[in-house]
Amino acid sequence: MKLNNTLACVAAIACLFAGSALATDKSWFPVDVESWNPPFDMNSARTTVQYTPTGKPAAPLNICVSVPHMKDAYWVAVDYGVTQEAKRQSVQMTVLEAGGYTNLAKQISQIEDCVASGAQAVILGAISADGLNNLIKELSSQGIPVIDFMNGVTSKDVAAKSLVSFREMGAGAGTYIARKHPTGSGKVKVAWFPGPAGAGWVEAGNQGFLKAVDGSDVDVVDTRYGDTGKEVQLKLVEDALQANSDLTYIVGTAPTAEAAIEVLKQRGLTDKVKVISYYITPSIYEGIVKKEILAAPSDLAVIQARIAVDQAIRILEDKDYIRHAGPKLAVVDQENAASFDLYSSVAPADFKPVFTVE
Incomplete structure (x- = not known):
């Protein structure tokens, strides 16, 4: 049995490094997520719901995504999730990376520039839990919804969270x-x-x-x-x-x-x-x-990223949406690795970071 499990795991790795066909052909939804109520408080009660994204928007939409950096595979997976969902939904998107967790001022200025260039919503992977709160409040007052994803902020002015604990x-x-x-x-x-x-x-x-x-x-x-x-x-x-x-x-x-x-x-x-x-x-x-x-x-990073895009679309189109959603966590170890849905969490090996979706 151990030999069979090992062979299955090796085969799974081979699939990962063979290319992206499996990842792009497989639908990511419906997927079980947890919904926090009241939202934006990780201590709130939560319920499990099945998440299905909305259809393509009726009018062109322009979304800005800001992340701390692209220096590791985690944020590459996030980029894969947001850009693939933007392509699937025919949404224009700009992805910005600030270069590291010491560059808070750069992240703020990048977002300001992106909004000035026409972004209608911001999906934010924040460098700091509270360092962007003033910007979030300002954007919210301008009618620019901010979706807090991956990292988490303390601001209550965000429109939605795609975020696990x-x-x-x-x-x-x-x-x-x-x-x-x-x-x-x-x-x-x-x-x-x-x-x-x-x-x-x-x-x-x-x-x-x-x-x-x-x-x-x-x-x-x-x-x-x-x-x-x-x-x-x-x-x-x-x-x-x-x-x-x-x-x-x-x-x-x-x-x-x-x-x-x-x-x-x-x-x-x-x-x-x-x-x-x-x-x-x-x-x-x-x-x-x-x-x-x-x-x-x-934390199923790819799914979190896709949900954030869908939340932005729903908000901009004035549709119902879950204000605080996050995929159910899974622990992967040497016993269950072969059965784990890898592309819920990582990008295919041949994926290169994408910064613009037209």
């Missing part, structure tokens, strides 16, 4: 470890890499992870924040290993996990230190199949 993403990774090391089983040490300090998804993920391991024999001995560029994470992992000679786990962002695999191989620590990511990318999925990574929760 990154607290639960962090909790998914933490729970996975905590179940392996309950109280009394023997202490294990973890280095934890939440991502760039100040980003809404990072703070939520950090809270979820720490709460999930609390009360277990998991001891978080080192926490290091940093941009999700791989070079930054590589340095952080090296520093953590230098400071902690007896780690059992490295847990963090996808670039953290990718960097950790390389460093652990170089130092001969692969069998000693285990790796977990708290979201999934093609490299993370491949690492799980190859048994280099234990597990990773998935």
Whole structure:
């Protein structure tokens, strides 16, 4: 049975790297999502509903999408989701990337320029949880709806959210470890890499992870924040290993996990230190199949991105819409990787970032 599972996983990877036919031919809907009510509060009650997008808009629409960067496969997957849905719905779209989580002022100015050029709605993957609140309020007052997706903002002036709980993403990774090391089983040490300090998804993920391991024999001995560029994470992992000679786990962002695999191989620590990511990318999925990574929760990034586009269309056409929707989370590990719908979460291997849809 294990051999068959391994072969199935290898076949899944082969499909991923063969091209995009499977991803583009398969309809993404209907899909089960969670709806928060009241919206915009992750602590609100939620119900599961089946999400189906609206039809093509009756008149031409122009949407601006702003993301922190395109430096890793996660945001490439987001770009794939928004641009593919824009093409499917015949919507004009401009995608902007600010170059990194330190470039808040650039993200703000890019959005302002995009709106000045005629964008009717903004889909926002925010660099900061509250750093764009004034801009969001200003756009809302101008009748420009802002859809908060992926990262999360604290503003109540957004028109909609296509957003999961990154607290639960962090909790998914933490729970996975905590179940392996309950109280009394023997202490294990973890280095934890939440991502760039100040980003809404990072703070939520950090809270979820720490709460999930609390009360277990998991001891978080080192926490290091940093941009999700791989070079930054590589340095952080090296520093953590230098400071902690007896780690059992490295847990963090996808670039953290990718960097950790390389460093652990170089130092001969692969069998000693285990790796977990708290979201999934093609490299993370491949690492799980190859048994280099234990597990990773998935927030179904491609689906989130597609839903955000549909929300924008519905708002601009004055149609009913779910104000706060997010796909149900899944935890992918070495046991279930073969059956996981990969293209709900990642872009095909041959996809190149798209910045304009006419």
